[in-house]
Amino acid sequence: MACSERRRGVKVAVLGGAGYVGGELLRLVLQHPDVREVVATSRSQAGRPISELHPSLALLTEARFASHTPAEAAVGQDVVLLALEHGESSKVMGDIVDAGPGIIVDLAADFRIHDGRLHERSYGPHPAPALVHRFQYGLADVMGTALHGARAIAAPGCFATAAQLALYGIAELPLASAPAIFAVTGSSGGGQAPKPSAHHPARAHNMFAYQAMGHRHEGEVLEQWRTWRGDAAAHARLITHSGPFVRGIHATLHAHLAEPVADPNAIVRARFAGRPFVRVLDAPPELTHAVGSNLALLHAVPSPDGREVQVMCVIDNLIKGAGGQAIQALNLALGLDERTGLLAPGPFPC
Ligand SMILES: NC(=O)c1ccc[n+]([C@@H]2O[C@H](COP(=O)([O-])OP(=O)(O)OC[C@H]3O[C@@H](n4cnc5c(N)ncnc54)[C@H](OP(=O)(O)O)[C@@H]3O)[C@@H](O)[C@H]2O)c1
Numbered sequence: 577m578a579c580s581e582r583r584r585g586v587k588v589a590v591l592g593g594a595g596y597v598g599g600e601l602l603r604l605v606l607q608h609p610d611v612r613e614v615v616a617t618s619r620s621q622a623g624r625p626i627s628e629l630h631p632s633l634a635l636l637t638e639a640r641f642a643s644h645t646p647a648e649a650a651v652g653q654d655v656v657l658l659a660l661e662h663g664e665s666s667k668v669m670g671d672i673v674d675a676g677p678g679i680i681v682d683l684a685a686d687f688r689i690h691d692g693r694l695h696e697r698s699y700g701p702h703p704a705p706a707l708v709h710r711f712q713y714g715l716a717d718v719m720g721t722a723l724h725g726a727r728a729i730a731a732p733g734c735f736a737t738a739a740q741l742a743l744y745g746i747a748e749l750p751l752a753s754a755p756a757i758f759a760v761t762g763s764s765g766g767g768q769a770p771k772p773s774a775h776h777p778a779r780a781h782n783m784f785a786y787q788a789m790g791h792r793h794e795g796e797v798l799e800q801w802r803t804w805r806g807d808a809a810a811h812a813r814l815i816t817h818s819g820p821f822v823r824g825i826h827a828t829l830h831a832h833l834a835e836p837v838a839d840p841n842a843i844v845r846a847r848f849a850g851r852p853f854v855r856v857l858d859a860p861p862e863l864t865h866a867v868g869s870n871l872a873l874l875h876a877v878p879s880p881d882g883r884e885v886q887v888m889c890v891i892d893n894l895i896k897g898a899g900g901q902a903i904q905a906l907n908l909a910l911g912l913d914e915r916t917g918l919l920a921p922g923p924f925p926c
Pocket residue numbers: 591592593594595596597598617618619620621629659660661662663683684685732733734764765766767768769893894897898
């Protein structure tokens with residue numbers, strides 16, 4: 577059943593609409609001025625009102641989740657957005673491509689990495705390698721108008737987004753060490769399925785490392801970092817933690833510099849000049865200042881001798897790190913103003 581029949585323009589299918597990322601996508605597309613019609617599918621929740629799974633969407637839709645297969649949902653659509661668990665996109669992407677929608681945006685990790693060895697290191701052998709090169713990597717704040725006309729976009733991971741925005745800021749600096757990015761995520765980063773590490777008593781007043789020395793987002797981070805550095809052996813290390821909050825990622829990059837740099841913040845600011853959702857602040861950013869919006873907030877600090885740099889980046893993992901970035905990339909692919917439908921501020925305090 578369609579969620580909305582009242583707008584003129586783009587027809588959108590959201591596959592996996594019952595999950596956390598699916599809910600964020602629905603919130604954004606149901607308010608997007610260029611979207612005419614939205615259908616949301618769910619294998620597990622078909623027939624239930626969307627607002628039972630995503631209560632705040634009661635303000636926007638009375639529709640229910642559809643039970644269409646991915647291929648059925650994709651037929652006749654201008655846009656298909658996939659928010660499925662890891663590995664599921666690979667199983668259904670061939671059928672979706674054959675159904676012939678205008679643009680496909682996948683929010684899972686399946687099609688983010690073009691280098692087969694990097695993909696295999698993070699995720700094992702690719703189940704659908706022939707489809708990988710159809711996809712453009714959708715780091716919207718960096719790729720910008722390079723996404724114009726894209727037909728298939730792989731939206732970056734949430735940790736990967738925060739890490740890469742920090743890395744992109746310093747990508748032209750002379751480095752004496754591989755950057756290390758210490759990052760903390762909220763519990764919504766793990767999706768809706770209950771698990772011991774997301775159980776309230778284990779999480780509410782706690783913090784712990786996970787996937788140490790090998791978080792799986794490192795693959796996509798390295799692929800972009802190597803391109804920006806022009807060095808196929810360039811390295812960067814992601815150091816990931818779970819924190820006692822629901823939404824958001826706080827990342828701090830640290831690197832040693834080969835030459836002193838007096839004002840890295842000015843350099844980072846120049847790297848993102850004109851990018852509407854990146855703000856380079858004059859002080860370290862706070863998580864709650866980005867949560868609820870599509871903003872990425874950055875700040876860079878030199879050591880007293882100018883030979884070390886730290887770059888902080890905060891984002892909302894479900895917006896800038898998932899749904900918001902995907903819609904920004906979609907806007908760019910469609911040739912729309914990339915800010916369309918994304919300017920709502922987050923609540924504060926939150
Ligand atoms: N969470 C993040 O911060 C984040 C950020 C960037 C990218 N991603 C990626 O986006 C994809 C989706 O992530 P997610 O966090 O949205 O995962 P999720 O909440 O676990 O949702 C994934 C799927 O779980 C299924 N599901 C099964 N039972 C459900 C229930 N009772 N309620 C709701 N959904 C149920 C839904 O599909 P069916 O109903 O069809 O079974 C849904 O599409 C993943 O590939 C993830 O890696 C996540």
